[in-house]
Amino acid sequence: MDPSRIAAALLAWSVGVASTFAADVLDPFALSEVAPGNFVHYGSLEERAPGNMGDQANIGFIVGEKCVAVIDTGGSAAVGRALRAAIRRTTDRPVCWIILTHVHPDHFFGTAAFREDRAVVIGHENLPRSMGQRARPYLNALKRDLGDHAAGSEVIPPTQLVRDETVLDLGGRTIRIKAWPVAHTDNDVTVFDERTGTLWLGDLLFVSHTPVVDGKITGFLEVLDTLSRVSVQRFVPGHGKTDAPWPQALEPERDYLALIVRETRAAIKRRKTIEEATDEVGLSERDKWVNFDDFHRRNVTTAYTELEWE
Amino acid sequence: MNPLCKGLLAGLLLVLPLGAAVANEKAEPDPAKSQYWPPIRQMMFGEREILDGKDVVRVYLSTRADDASTVPVAVKAQIDQTPGQYIKQVYLIVERNPSPAAGIFQFTPDSGRAQVETRLRFEDFSFVRAIAETNDGKLYMASRWVKAAGGCSAPGDKNRMPANLVGTMKFRFADETVEAHKPALVQLMIRHPNESALASDFDDTRTPQFVRQVKVTYAGKTIMSADVDFSISDNPSFRFYFVPEKEGELQAIVEDTHDKRYVHREIIVEGVPLPGG
Numbered sequence: 001m002d003p004s005r006i007a008a009a010l011l012a013w014s015v016g017v018a019s020t021f022a023a024d025v026l027d028p029f030a031l032s033e034v035a036p037g038n039f040v041h042y043g044s045l046e047e048r049a050p051g052n053m054g055d056q057a058n059i060g061f062i063v064g065e066k067c068v069a070v071i072d073t074g075g076s077a078a079v080g081r082a083l084r085a086a087i088r089r090t091t092d093r094p095v096c097w098i099i100l101t102h103v104h105p106d107h108f109f110g111t112a113a114f115r116e117d118r119a120v121v122i123g124h125e126n127l128p129r130s131m132g133q134r135a136r137p138y139l140n141a142l143k144r145d146l147g148d149h150a151a152g153s154e155v156i157p158p159t160q161l162v163r164d165e166t167v168l169d170l171g172g173r174t175i176r177i178k179a180w181p182v183a184h185t186d187n188d189v190t191v192f193d194e195r196t197g198t199l200w201l202g203d204l205l206f207v208s209h210t211p212v213v214d215g216k217i218t219g220f221l222e223v224l225d226t227l228s229r230v231s232v233q234r235f236v237p238g239h240g241k242t243d244a245p246w247p248q249a250l251e252p253e254r255d256y257l258a259l260i261v262r263e264t265r266a267a268i269k270r271r272k273t274i275e276e277a278t279d280e281v282g283l284s285e286r287d288k289w290v291n292f293d294d295f296h297r298r299n300v301t302t303a304y305t306e307l308e309w310e
Numbered sequence: 311m312n313p314l315c316k317g318l319l320a321g322l323l324l325v326l327p328l329g330a331a332v333a334n335e336k337a338e339p340d341p342a343k344s345q346y347w348p349p350i351r352q353m354m355f356g357e358r359e360i361l362d363g364k365d366v367v368r369v370y371l372s373t374r375a376d377d378a379s380t381v382p383v384a385v386k387a388q389i390d391q392t393p394g395q396y397i398k399q400v401y402l403i404v405e406r407n408p409s410p411a412a413g414i415f416q417f418t419p420d421s422g423r424a425q426v427e428t429r430l431r432f433e434d435f436s437f438v439r440a441i442a443e444t445n446d447g448k449l450y451m452a453s454r455w456v457k458a459a460g461g462c463s464a465p466g467d468k469n470r471m472p473a474n475l476v477g478t479m480k481f482r483f484a485d486e487t488v489e490a491h492k493p494a495l496v497q498l499m500i501r502h503p504n505e506s507a508l509a510s511d512f513d514d515t516r517t518p519q520f521v522r523q524v525k526v527t528y529a530g531k532t533i534m535s536a537d538v539d540f541s542i543s544d545n546p547s548f549r550f551y552f553v554p555e556k557e558g559e560l561q562a563i564v565e566d567t568h569d570k571r572y573v574h575r576e577i578i579v580e581g582v583p584l585p586g587g
């Protein structure tokens with residue numbers, strides 16, 4: 001697939017309305033320096049609405065001596081603009097790279113705000129295809145949820161693709177972008193800042209927010225298993241924040257996913273249908289997560305369609 | 311491809327520019343006032359009268375679907391299948407999908423009950439319409455509003471499915487054993503990416519590969535046959551009734567748009583444990 005052809009095709013999908021408002025909704029745009037040179041903006045755990053302008057995901061940037069690398073751009077152009085303004089308040093280094101952790105719209109719709117930086121957009125080798133397939137429905141849904149606040153948001157796919165691992169030099173600072181097998185989605189990457197041992201997990205880690213499986217639940221568990229053996233000083237989840245140490249911070253998510261797998265397998269064994277399984281599997285986890293009713297049944301559906309073939 | 315589906319697809323892509331109508335429909339609209347329905351109705355049924363279906367056919371799905379690429383739906387007859395009066399066809403339509411005719415299911419008196427459960431993709435919030443055609447040629451409609459979007463273009467798992475597995479099938483029985491002459495529920499599972507035509511937006515050089523026809527026979531007699539489309543989720547699943555004898559063979563024949571043909575058979579014997587758990 002030729003990325004430039006996709007890019008050209010996707011330009012047509014932008015929400016083509018000029019915007020004159022919105023910055024104040026995200027003002028102040030809070031940043032936490034979780035490790036030297038690693039700045040995180042923690043998104044809201046509320047569902048997408050005009051009041052938060054799609055500011056759901058944890059996004060941020062890493063500053064080197066020469067360059068800034070942005071890690072996810074937020075759920076709308078408005079969030080992207082707020083992030084860019086926050087970067088400009090923090091450093092005068094140029095934004096050279098934008099790393100998109102995966103295809104979900106709360107992580108990438110802000111990329112348009114960085115157009116004048118001419119940054120190279122980087123993502124998993126499966127990301128362009130997935131973005132292309134979802135561009136139109138994602139833009140429709142964004143418009144439906146945010147109305148005029150969706151203005152300026154675009155689907156901008158990566159032009160530099162990560163197959164296994166890509167190493168970037170930000171100037172005195174090396175970051176490693178790793179592509180994972182199918183887990184949360186089929187296009188998850190993590191970003192590791194070597195100098196501080198900071199791991200940006202994207203949605204491979206949900207904290208408080210109900211985990212979402214849009215890839216493969218057994219693959220997700222395998223990836224968590226691998227991650228739990230990685231030595232990490234600090235970490236940034238895709239949603240929520242925690243004081244729990246690494247790798248214990250992975251446990252609530254792993255327990256939740258493992259429970260779904262166990263109970264879905266049991267339901268299939270008892271000849272339950274997909275509807276029956278979604279009505280009964282995993283409900284004991286309800287009180288442990290925000291947005292449970294929005295995402296849990298979908299996870300069981302995904303698990304069922306995967307596990308019924310075992 | 312079923313010419314009806316193909317005609318429908320081509321026609322509607324012209325009539326309704328995709329993504330043009332992003333209405334703020336958080337609430338359920340009036341099924342009679344849907345702007346999407348008249349052109350579909352005209353193309354599929356012309357001027358034929360369509361009666362209220364509540365005593366003949368019902369459609370079951372959750373109104374707020376959780377995963378737009380896999381929305382379980384059940385269409386259930388409210389009348390018995392008898393040689394004198396039966397449902398011979400059920401049209402299942404997702405109004406706002408790029409190819410709205412998700413499936414046209416044919417039943418016979420041998421089906422036991424006219425009922426089918428499957429899983430659908432939804433491109434946008436949409437009405438689902440189930441129209442039953444009885445053997446006397448009358449049409450009965452049931453409608454249901456579903457809030458789910460983005461599922462048509464959601465990727466199937468073709469990048470995860472080894473080519474040699476495509477077309478693999480399983481029968482999964484609702485009960486551990488069957489009893490002769492008593493209608494039994496069986497699920498036909500087909501391992502297939504059922505590629506959406508939308509998913510190939512950026513590669514128009516190849517025909518999307520999806521299941522277009524399914525035919526199930528028991529002891530040589532047709533139980534259920536269906537012309538289907540990429541509005542059906544990947545790894546298509548169909549659950550329906552058949553009426554077993556003491557012993558007989560259940561057979562499924564599936565064809566896809568790449569002219570591949572897949573066959574699966576299973577001998578069913580009264581009282582002998584059947585797969586399903």
Ligand SMILES: [Zn+2]
Pocket residue numbers: 102104184203212
């Ligand atoms: Zn995500």
